[in-house]
Amino acid sequence: MKFFGILLVWLTLTPATQTDHEFYLSVTDITYVKKEKSLQIISRVFTDDFENVINKRYDKEFKLIPTLEVEEIDFYIEKYIRDKFILETKLEVLSFEYVGRKYEDDMVYLFLEVKNLEDFEALTIENSILTDLFQEQKNMIHFKSDNFKKSFILEKDISKKTILHN
Amino acid sequence: MNLIKYTSLLLSVFVLSISGYAQEEQAEEKQEGHTNQNKFRQLYDEFATPNVYRTASGAPGHQYYQNTADYEMDITLDDENTRLYGEETITYTNNSPDALEYLWVMLDQNIRAKDSPAKERNSSEFAPVTPAGNFVNSHMKADFDGGFNIKKVHRNGEVLPYTINYSMMRVDLAEPLMPGESFDFSIEWDYLINNHTINGGRSGYEYFEGDDNRAYVIAQFFPRMAVYNDKEGWQNYQFWGSGEFALPFGNYDVKITVPEDHILDATGKLQNRDQVFSKVMLDRFEKAKTSYDEPVVIVTEEEAIANERMNATKTKTWEFKANMVRDFGFATSRKFIWDMMAVKVGDKDVMAVSLYPKEGNPLWEDWSTKAVASTLETYSSFTFEYPYHKAISVHAKSQGMEYPMICWNYGRPDENGFISDRVKFGMMSVIIHEIGHNFFPMIVNSDERQWGWMDEGLNTFMQYLSEQEFAEKYPEILQGNNEVYEKYPSRRGEPSKIVNYMKGNQDIISPIMTNPEQVYQLGNNAYGKPATALNILRETVMGEELFDYSFKKFAQRWMFKHPTPEDFFRTMEDASAVDLDWYWRGWFYTTDYVDIGIEDVKNYFITSNPTVEGKALLARYGIDDPANDPRTKDAVYLLTADSESFEASMKEGDPLENAPKLREYLMDNFTQQEIDEMKHPKHIYEITFNKPGGLVMPIIIEFHYADDTSELIEYPVQVWRKNDSEVKKAIFSEKEIVKMVVDPKQETADVDTSNNVWPRENKPSEFDAFKEGK
Numbered sequence: 046m047k048f049f050g051i052l053l054v055w056l057t058l059t060p061a062t063q064t065d066h067e068f069y070l071s072v073t074d075i076t077y078v079k080k081e082k083s084l085q086i087i088s089r090v091f092t093d094d095f096e097n098v099i100n101k102r103y104d105k106e107f108k109l110i111p112t113l114e115v116e117e118i119d120f121y122i123e124k125y126i127r128d129k130f131i132l133e134t135k136l137e138v139l140s141f142e143y144v145g146r147k148y149e150d151d152m153v154y155l156f157l158e159v160k161n162l163e164d165f166e167a168l169t170i171e172n173s174i175l176t177d178l179f180q181e182q183k184n185m186i187h188f189k190s191d192n193f194k195k196s197f198i199l200e201k202d203i204s205k206k207t208i209l210h211n
Numbered sequence: 212m213n214l215i216k217y218t219s220l221l222l223s224v225f226v227l228s229i230s231g232y233a234q235e236e237q238a239e240e241k242q243e244g245h246t247n248q249n250k251f252r253q254l255y256d257e258f259a260t261p262n263v264y265r266t267a268s269g270a271p272g273h274q275y276y277q278n279t280a281d282y283e284m285d286i287t288l289d290d291e292n293t294r295l296y297g298e299e300t301i302t303y304t305n306n307s308p309d310a311l312e313y314l315w316v317m318l319d320q321n322i323r324a325k326d327s328p329a330k331e332r333n334s335s336e337f338a339p340v341t342p343a344g345n346f347v348n349s350h351m352k353a354d355f356d357g358g359f360n361i362k363k364v365h366r367n368g369e370v371l372p373y374t375i376n377y378s379m380m381r382v383d384l385a386e387p388l389m390p391g392e393s394f395d396f397s398i399e400w401d402y403l404i405n406n407h408t409i410n411g412g413r414s415g416y417e418y419f420e421g422d423d424n425r426a427y428v429i430a431q432f433f434p435r436m437a438v439y440n441d442k443e444g445w446q447n448y449q450f451w452g453s454g455e456f457a458l459p460f461g462n463y464d465v466k467i468t469v470p471e472d473h474i475l476d477a478t479g480k481l482q483n484r485d486q487v488f489s490k491v492m493l494d495r496f497e498k499a500k501t502s503y504d505e506p507v508v509i510v511t512e513e514e515a516i517a518n519e520r521m522n523a524t525k526t527k528t529w530e531f532k533a534n535m536v537r538d539f540g541f542a543t544s545r546k547f548i549w550d551m552m553a554v555k556v557g558d559k560d561v562m563a564v565s566l567y568p569k570e571g572n573p574l575w576e577d578w579s580t581k582a583v584a585s586t587l588e589t590y591s592s593f594t595f596e597y598p599y600h601k602a603i604s605v606h607a608k609s610q611g612m613e614y615p616m617i618c619w620n621y622g623r624p625d626e627n628g629f630i631s632d633r634v635k636f637g638m639m640s641v642i643i644h645e646i647g648h649n650f651f652p653m654i655v656n657s658d659e660r661q662w663g664w665m666d667e668g669l670n671t672f673m674q675y676l677s678e679q680e681f682a683e684k685y686p687e688i689l690q691g692n693n694e695v696y697e698k699y700p701s702r703r704g705e706p707s708k709i710v711n712y713m714k715g716n717q718d719i720i721s722p723i724m725t726n727p728e729q730v731y732q733l734g735n736n737a738y739g740k741p742a743t744a745l746n747i748l749r750e751t752v753m754g755e756e757l758f759d760y761s762f763k764k765f766a767q768r769w770m771f772k773h774p775t776p777e778d779f780f781r782t783m784e785d786a787s788a789v790d791l792d793w794y795w796r797g798w799f800y801t802t803d804y805v806d807i808g809i810e811d812v813k814n815y816f817i818t819s820n821p822t823v824e825g826k827a828l829l830a831r832y833g834i835d836d837p838a839n840d841p842r843t844k845d846a847v848y849l850l851t852a853d854s855e856s857f858e859a860s861m862k863e864g865d866p867l868e869n870a871p872k873l874r875e876y877l878m879d880n881f882t883q884q885e886i887d888e889m890k891h892p893k894h895i896y897e898i899t900f901n902k903p904g905g906l907v908m909p910i911i912i913e914f915h916y917a918d919d920t921s922e923l924i925e926y927p928v929q930v931w932r933k934n935d936s937e938v939k940k941a942i943f944s945e946k947e948i949v950k951m952v953v954d955p956k957q958e959t960a961d962v963d964t965s966n967n968v969w970p971r972e973n974k975p976s977e978f979d980a981f982k983e984g985k
Contacts, residue, residue, distance in 0.1 A: 072711065074977075076976070076978065078976075085976070085978040086978075087977060087978055087981075091633065092631070092633060093631050093633040093634065096631075108629075108692075110631070110692045110693055111693050112692070112693055113692075144981070144982060144985070145981070145985055147981060148693070150700055150702075151632060151633040151636070151637075151700070151702075154981075156978060156981050156982070158978075158982075187715075195716075196715055196716035196719075197716070198719075
């Protein structure tokens with residue numbers, strides 16, 4: 046089973062001796078709302094890690110803290126997301142809108158939306174957010190469309206997976 | 212007889228007859244038999260039979276025993292070559308009733324040996340595309356040459372035969388070690404120390420390029436005795452990396468030789484303080500002993516920076532003794548700043564201590580030692596008074612790891628000294644957690660190799676309580692980068708925080724009662740879920756008083772002993788008289804989750820006139836004219852608005868007016884005063900609760916009344932004992948209920964709250980809510 050293959054690889058990448066602290070993990074909900082033809086994405090990423098990667102990658106000193114934020118930051122956030130998060134159906138690479146972001150606890154929530162999307166047979170999700178900073182980064186995906194649900198974990202070497210739906 | 216009892220009696224006749232119908236219809240089908248699958252059945256199949264070692268009440272039995280291992284060690288650090296050398300003598304005492312033919316010694320460093328099977332414990336495959344750097348790391352780089360080099364195993368110079376099977380070494384004895392006897396033997400060893408920031412591991416060093424120094428946090432560094440006990444025999448389950456340690460208690464006498472400009476601290480009492488401390492340090496140390504509010508700096512940042520520039524060739528030996536500890540760890544570096552503060556535990560003074568390189572400031576100097584002290588206070592109040600004389604928090608990058616009296620903790624400001632909330636609270640939380648481990652498993656000495664959750668879960672639960680208390684003692688920490696937090700932002704403990712895990716894909720969830728090597732998500736499995744389960748047990752199921760008494764009883768019964776999960780489960784029940792088999796079974800032995808909802812609510816009305824439904828039911832009992840039949844002449848009929856017999860007038864007015872027979876009955880049987888004292892409910896509801904989730908839980912429901920008041924009602928969990936999918940409740944209310952909410956405070960980790968509210972609310976999705984808010 047392919048799914049378990051991926052899981053086992055995920056485990057491979059954890060260091061031989063795991064310390065007591067956490068995995069690096071983001072959680073992304075992808076929901077297809079058929080009647081609105083809308084694919085809605087909420088990606089929750091640790092704020093510090095996200096700030097860190099944007100700064101390292103683009104050589105900036107942004108703070109992802111509302112009182113210390115500069116407007117320019119959204120340009121780079123969007124650029125980064127477009128680099129690292131790719132959605133594709135059999136027909137095309139989907140273009141999504143970066144709707145915005147909000148903070149909750151120690152996470153930043155990124156909101157993305159694909160509009161006017163007809164129901165699809167297969168959706169390929171690529172999420173390599175933060176894998177350029179952390180070898181051990183894992184990106185959990187929860188896909189939902191009506192009663193169809195699928196969850197899996199993407200990571201550095203296996204950053205893509207296709208969902209067959211319908 | 213009061214009104215409520217009378218009417219519910221009738222209702223139950225009605226319900227009974229309906230189920231009678233259903234049975235008749237299915238009579239043709241042949242049904243399979245089954246074993247007892249009731250969620251409330253007791254845990255006889257899962258639990259071992261109690262015996263003389265462990266009692267049915269969860270306490271140690273009258274013949275409970277544990278073996279001990281005492282160590283005398285000489286350790287030398289070669290800083291330049293990052294190698295550690297040791298000679299140790301172990302005195303192993305057999306208190307078991309069994310003759311031991313061999314001894315098992317653990318060689319945990321072998322996980323980093325070149326030929327370690329742990330490296331190949333997982334499946335691997337190629338991705339079609341991989342970055343060059345990854346490719347090199349995974350497939351081309353030479354392996355780290357770690358693992359123990361065992362040079363000699365002997366007894367007073369006489370070589371002992373031994374066999375190494377990966378991380379376990381069997382030392383063969385010429386004669387069995389009989390009950391009550393001790394055996395001493397010596398091992399000489401060395402190993403190459405790993406850079407834990409590159410090679411990983413719970414121990415090792417971090418290299419600081421700027422000043423060319425290392426900070427060492429050293430543990431699992433010596434061959435350690437395995438545990439022999441009544442549950443496992445020898446616990447020699449190999450060290451694969453996730454399952455931590457199982458260790459016997461013992462007394463340690465350890466000499467550690469390091470470059471003379473190093474600052475060092477370790478498990479145990481420092482024996483030669485006069486030799487290793489300068490005069491200034493000694494003076495400061497004396498001050499620290501009576502400073503209860505602020506730490507006293509023993510080695511300042513300036514002094515540490517001056518030490519960084521030294522490169523001593525001479526060495527210094529630090530001597531420590533520790534009694535009744537299960538392990539030994541130490542930290543040493545030129546870079547260490549050192550501060551201490553006294554904390555009262557009972558009538559005893561304990562020293563709260565921190566060691567950190569300057570890179571930890573400006574954060575560590577403010578909060579590490581205070582977090583240590585506060586943690587000792589909270590844990591002591593919930594368990595037993597902290598029995599050791601000190602507790603040390605050492606700052607090490609990306610580490611979070613515990614040993615007796617000493618632990619390593621992460622949390623570092625950025626290069627500009629900026630401290631984000633995540634770094635700050637992460638640092639405080641990890642210190643609280645690792646210092647807390649002194650209680651579980653360092654003193655309540657569970658088998659981590661087998662049960663990761665037993666120390667991590669209990670400890671993470673206590674961590675949550677300690678974090679909340681820490682913020683109550685120091686409210687200034689709640690000032691965040693953007694906001695002032697209402698309370699300490701604990702990442703784990705609150706029921707809502709475990710929902711995403713519990714509702715996740717069942718393919719990657721394991722029951723809590725799973726060996727750490729086999730779980731998919733160790734963080735949730737061993738830390739988050741058991742901690743939350745205990746929090747729910749405390750707040751919602753048992754109540755704080757019963758829980759706290761029982762939890763403390765468990766800690767005190769098993770202090771300086773080796774408990775198993777059953778000892779915990781049994782004690783919690785034994786000390787509280789709360790039957791918890793259903794709770795342990797559901798939360799700890801399965802991956803079920805909580806989902807309780809309101810499926811339907813029916814409004815009922817009362818009348819004295821026989822209804823269509825009432826007549827049909829009574830006809831089955833041969834009562835064809837109920838209004839005049841003496842058996843049913845004062846019957847009260849309940850009907851919904853759907854009934855053919857329903858009349859709009861029934862909605863209005865007093866039910867007694869609508870059911871004159873009821874009034875007549877009351878007048879015939881009660882005085883006016885008695886009638887006045889009775890409840891006169893005007894509104895009658897029948898609620899159907901469904902339970903899509905596998906876990907049973909008490910039903911907590913909030914009724915919102917038309918007059919804007921509300922009331923919280925709890926039905927005991929036993930309500931599910933005869934029907935695991937659906938239960939009904941008949942409600943007689945004096946006030947109209949306009950809204951019902953199940954689990955309104957989200958205290959049960961209900962994974963789907965969309966079915967918790969009646970009438971159903973169409974809440975916008977999180978996505979839509981965000982879009983609308985913009």
